[in-house]
Amino acid sequence: DARVTQTPRHKVTEMGQEVTMRCQPILGHNTVFWYRQTMMQGLELLAYFRNRAPLDDSGMPKDRFSAEMPDATLATLKIQPSEPRDSAVYFCASGLDLAVDEQYFGPGTRLTVT
Amino acid sequence: QKEVEQNSGPLSVPEGAIASLNCTYSDRGSQSFFWYRQYSGKSPELIMSIYSNGDKEDGRFTAQLNKASQYVSLLIRDSQPSDSATYLCSLGSGAGSYQLTFGKGTKLSVIP
Numbered sequence: 001d002a003r004v005t006q007t008p009r010h011k012v013t014e015m016g017q018e019v020t021m022r023c024q025p026i027l028g029h030n031t032v033f034w035y036r037q038t039m040m041q042g043l044e045l046l047a048y049f050r051n052r053a054p055l056d057d058s059g060m061p062k063d064r065f066s067a068e069m070p071d072a073t074l075a076t077l078k079i080q081p082s083e084p085r086d087s088a089v090y091f092c093a094s095g096l097d098l099a100v101d102e103q104y105f106g107p108g109t110r111l112t113v114t
Numbered sequence: 115q116k117e118v119e120q121n122s123g124p125l126s127v128p129e130g131a132i133a134s135l136n137c138t139y140s141d142r143g144s145q146s147f148f149w150y151r152q153y154s155g156k157s158p159e160l161i162m163s164i165y166s167n168g169d170k171e172d173g174r175f176t177a178q179l180n181k182a183s184q185y186v187s188l189l190i191r192d193s194q195p196s197d198s199a200t201y202l203c204s205l206g207s208g209a210g211s212y213q214l215t216f217g218k219g220t221k222l223s224v225i226p
Contacts, residue, residue, distance in 0.1 A: 033212075042218035043202065043216040045213055050212065091158070105159070106157060
């Protein structure tokens with residue numbers, strides 16, 4: 001059963017701390033997306049990769065967020081320093097560029113920054 | 115800036131009825147349209163995709179697209195309590211872009 005996995009599932013941290021979220025895309029998928037979901041803003045695209053190369057990260061606050069794909073099986077999203085307004089659910093999704101619009105979501109990381 | 119508008123609901127329908135969910139969008143260049151279902155506390159799940167004008171049926175679900183009017187809808191026939199969820203409309207611009215834009219979703223409640 002191929003699924004996107006994300007760790008941790010829940011994270012509570014204090015303002016100013018570094019947060020790292022990890023995602024393992026479905027094996028064979030070559031596009032990876034990071035989204036943030038809040039009640040107010042809905043689902044927002046933060047960044048995405050194709051074949052491990054970043055294609056667009058215009059949705060991310062550049063001064064504190066960074067996204068990387070060190071290899072084809074791991075994508076990371078880091079926040080440093082974290083702020084209370086970063087509290088949200090962060091989803092990773094993966095897909096195939098041949099079926100470019102079909103994205104499969106992981107279970108999400110619920111982040112709370114106090 | 116691309117915008118996707120949905121009525122936030124909640125939309126309440128009795129079990130067995132037809133639920134109609136609507137979505138309008140601003141980007142005329144959009145070429146692909148999707149409906150995702152999201153249960154409370156869970157991740158979005160793709161349930162329908164549509165690329166050309168008209169209707170597309172899959173089981174109890176029918177997606178309808180009208181590019182001239184810039185709207186897309188989802189009909190759920192014989193609604194079941196298990197259909198109670200938030201439905202997200204999303205669109206892709208195609209042309210080599212992998213980016214999807216999502217609406218904020220319509221919450222559907224099917225009353226037994």
